[in-house]
Amino acid sequence: xxxxxxxxxxxxxxxxxxxxxxxxxxxxxxxxxxxxxxxxxxxxxxxxxxxxxxxxxxxxxxxxxxxxxxxxxxxxxxxxxxxxxxxxxxxxxxxxxxxxxxxxxxxxxxxxxxxxxxxxxxxxxxxxxxxxxxxxxxxxxxxxxxxxxxxxxxxxxxxxxxxxxxxxxxxxxxxxxxxxxxxxxxxxxxxxxxxxxxxxxxxxxxxxxxxxxxxxxxxxxxxxxxxxxxxxxxxxxxxxxxxxxxxxxxxxxxxxxxxxxxxxxxxxxxxxxxxxxxxxxxxxxxxxxxxxxxxxxxxxxxxxxxxxxxxxxxxxxxxxxxxxxxxxxxxxx
Numbered sequence: 001x002x003x004x005x006x007x008x009x010x011x012x013x014x015x016x017x018x019x020x021x022x023x024x025x026x027x028x029x030x031x032x033x034x035x036x037x038x039x040x041x042x043x044x045x046x047x048x049x050x051x052x053x054x055x056x057x058x059x060x061x062x063x064x065x066x067x068x069x070x071x072x073x074x075x076x077x078x079x080x081x082x083x084x085x086x087x088x089x090x091x092x093x094x095x096x097x098x099x100x101x102x103x104x105x106x107x108x109x110x111x112x113x114x115x116x117x118x119x120x121x122x123x124x125x126x127x128x129x130x131x132x133x134x135x136x137x138x139x140x141x142x143x144x145x146x147x148x149x150x151x152x153x154x155x156x157x158x159x160x161x162x163x164x165x166x167x168x169x170x171x172x173x174x175x176x177x178x179x180x181x182x183x184x185x186x187x188x189x190x191x192x193x194x195x196x197x198x199x200x201x202x203x204x205x206x207x208x209x210x211x212x213x214x215x216x217x218x219x220x221x222x223x224x225x226x227x228x229x230x231x232x233x234x235x236x237x238x239x240x241x242x243x244x245x246x247x248x249x250x251x252x253x254x255x256x257x258x259x260x261x262x263x264x265x266x267x268x269x270x271x272x273x274x275x276x277x278x279x280x281x282x283x284x285x286x287x288x289x290x291x292x293x294x295x296x297x298x299x300x301x302x303x304x305x306x307x308x309x310x311x312x313x314x315x316x317x318x319x320x321x322x323x324x325x326x327x328x329x330x331x332x333x
Contacts, residue, residue: 001151001152001153002151004131004133004151005148005151005152007131008117008131008133008148009152011089011115011117011130011131012041012044012045012047012089013045014088014089015045015047015087015088015089015114015115016047016048016088017047017048017049017050017086017087017088017089017114018041018045018047018048018049018050018087018088018089018090018091019049019050019051019052019083019084019087019089019090019091019114020034020037020038020041020049020050020051020052020090020091020093021034021051021052021053021084021090021091021092021093021101021109022034022053022092022093022094022095023054023094023095023100023101024054024055024100024101024102024105025054025055026053026055026056026057026058026061027061027172027173027256028061028168028169028171028172028173028207029094029140029141029142029168029169029170029172029173030053030093030094030141030169031057031061031064031067031070031165031168031169032064032140032142032165032166032167032168032169032170032172033093033094033119033140033141033142033144033145033165033166033169034051034053034070034093034094034165035051035064035065035066035067035069035070035165036142036145036146036162036165036166036169037091037093037119037145037148038051038066038069039065039066039159039161039162039165040145040149040154040157040158040162043154043157044152044154044157047088047089050069050071050083050087051069051070051071052070052071052072052073052080052083052084053070053071053072053073054072054073054074054101054102054104054105055072055073055074055102055252056070056072056074056075056252057070058251058252058253058256059210059251059252059253060206060207060210060253061168061207061253063206064164064165064168065160065161065164065165066161071083073102073104073105080105080108081108084108084109084112085108085111085112085113087112087114088114088115089114089115089116089117090109090112090114090115090116090117091116091117091119092109092116092117092118092119092120092128092129093118093119093120093141093145094119094120094121094122094141095120095122096118096120096122096123096124096125096126096134097125097126097128098110098126098128110128115130115131116128116129116130116131117129117130117131117132117133118131118132118133118134119133119134119141119144119145119148120133120134120141120144121134121135121136121137121138121139121140121141121143121144121306122134122136122304122305122306123136123294123304123305123306123307124304133148136306137181138181139170139173139174139179139181139182139183139186140169140170140172140173140174140181141169141173142165142166142167142168142169142170142173143166143169143170143185143186143189145166145169146158146166146189146192146193149162155192158192158193158196159196159197160196160197160198162196163193163194163196163197163198164198164199164203166189166193167190167193167194167198167200167203168203168207170186170189170190171200171203171204171207172207174186175260176204177190179308179309180288180308181306212251214248214249214250214251214254215248215251215254217248218240218244218245218247218248218250218254218255219254219255219258219261221244221247221248222238222239222240222244222255222258223238223258223261223262226238226239226240226241226244227262229265229267229268230326230329233270233329233330233333234267234268234269234270234291234333235268235269235270235271235272235329235333236262236263236265236268236270236271236272237262237271237272237274237322237325237326238258238259238261238262238271238272238273238274239273239274239275239276239318239322240255240273240274240275240276241276241318242276242277242278245275245276255273255275258273259271259272259273259284259285259286260286262286263286263287263288269287269288269289269290269291269333270285270286270287270291270293270333271285271286271287272284272285272286272293272325274318274321274322274325276318279315280313280314280315281313281314281315281316281317281318281321282311282312282313283297283301283303283311283312283313283314283321283325284309284310284311285297285303285305285309285310285311285312286308286309287307287308287309288308291333292307292308293307293308293309293310294306294307294310295332296310296328296332297310297311297312298310298312300312300324300325300328301313301314301325302314
């Protein structure tokens with residue numbers, strides 16, 4: 001067993017209470033790695049184990065076994081705070097900076113006295129945890145949870161529930177296994193999960209084939225009306241106004257993956273999706289080939305992430321934000 005995994009196991013064994021956290025804006029990987037680790041820890045530890053997330057998961061991710069155990073700050077702020085502050089050990093999954101928990105939760109996280117263990121695959125981790133398992137070469141944090149379980153010599157404890165959660169995270173963070181981050185090891189891990197009883201087809205169906213009419217019509221309207229190709233650049237711009245989302249009764253997750261549709265347009269190497277919120281504009285950056293987006297996101301939109309998949313935010317208007325992005329394009333692409 002490596003010194004790193006031995007250190008993590010020692011922290012688990014010493015803890016009477018353990019909390020699993022992940023970033024604001026839950027996605028398949030944050031839910032998958034959190035619930036997968038939760039289900040695993042239940043098998044090896046007698047500690048009181050909880051999951052604390054900033055906000056609720058979208059409806060298409062609530063089928064995951066034991067996802068109902070998640071305490072979210074948005075719904076139960078007092079329980080969330082009490083649980084986090086009283087924990088002996090805090091797992092920080094799928095985020096490399098405390099700010100990714102959100103401005104309300106960041107100070108609570110930093111106030112918490114419990115030992116902190118980061119398991120994450122984003123670039124440039126900040127030094128706010130006591131133990132750090134960081135590997136940007138990994139395709140997902142869910143894959144890293146598998147590697148932790150494997151490194152502890154406990155793969156035999158993986159059952160269908162753990163496997164479903166980890167498969168979800170790996171599948172969604174790799175774009176159904178099509179991103180460059182996918183390795184032979186990824187497929188080897190997935191093969192083991194399938195042998196553990198994971199029904200990969202049903203997971204794909206639960207995530208991608210559970211559309212409402214409103215969701216389909218919203219996505220169709222955005223693609224039909226709000227897609228622009230920048231002349232002279234391999235760049236696609238996609239946006240959703242608050243009016244668009246109100247018209248089609250927007251629910252969290254309804255625009256998930258839409259930026260990848262823009263990236264699939266012939267000749268497009270960079271796609272950016274701008275989503276108008278009440279107080280800000282959320283931005284999703286995607287790219288492929290020799291084009292990378294994390295530096296642009298970090299330098300101009302208070303964001304960052306992976307080379308080919310990053311996020312950002314703007315407090316300008318939607319129109320001003322899009323124009324700001326267009327002004328930066330010649331410097332990057």
